[in-house]
Amino acid sequence: MPPQDRSAGRLKDSDGETGSAPPARQVLSDSVYEDIKAKVMDHEIAPGARVGIDALSRTLGVSPTPVREALARLEADGLVVKRSLSGYRATELLTRQGVEELFEMRLLLEPRATELAAANATEEELDTIEQIVEEMQTLPGPTGRYADYRDFAALDQRFHDAIAAASHRPLLAAAVERLHSHLHVFRLTHVELAGNPTLAEHENIVRAILRRRADRAAAAMTEHLTRSLQRQLSHGNES
Structure with a gap:
């Protein structure tokens, strides 16, 4: 998927031009992000636990694409980390x-x-x-x-x-x-x-x-x- 610019709510399209994100898609992306963020904040996804893209897709009733986008945003927030070969995991709580x-x-x-x-x-x-x-x-x-x-x-x-x-x-x-x-x-x-x-x-x-x-x-x-x-x-x- 093309990279997302969070601060401006814009996407790079396939030929490199910058255009506005489709409103419906942006709403879905934001909704999935908030849903997964809530699970991390409430420890429904336990600190240190693996965050499965396919499992979250089934739970939220969406395709894997908005889940991947949400996890990339949550990684930037410091709430999940991506590790080679093991995918995403929720970050540990601060000691x-x-x-x-x-x-x-x-x-x-x-x-x-x-x-x-x-x-x-x-x-x-x-x-x-x-x-x-x-x-x-x-x-x-x-x-x-x-x-x-x-x-x-x-x-x-x-x-x-x-x-x-x-x-x-x-x-x-x-x-x-x-x-x-x-x-x-x-x-x-x-x-x-x-x-x-x-x-x-x-x-x-x-x-x-x-x-x-x-x-x-x-x-x-x-x-x-x-x-x-x-x-x-x-x-x-x-x-």
């Missing part, structure tokens, strides 16, 4: 040390990105960051399975990525995005833990950015990430 190392990376990258965002963000970027927080506040408290907290998790990721993008440092923003930290963290613990404390901490970050207080913005992000790590280690991952 306690893995969680600590993930947050160590975030604490190196995100406070600096937040500091730069306070100095460099355009008015449009500020509006976007503020709107994401406002949208998170309208969601019901996230509980239960992935389907119930998917929107919360997606907005949480968008919030951090939007701040990184507003730093106007493309390499820094790309590094933050590639961590896919939210997907790995949300696989570990019950999502109620990510409710009100996260929203209040996000608000503190936004206020500092909107006021162009770079030092306070960086400190607010550091506090948020430090508290997030503490919540993870106290309630989630003890391995």
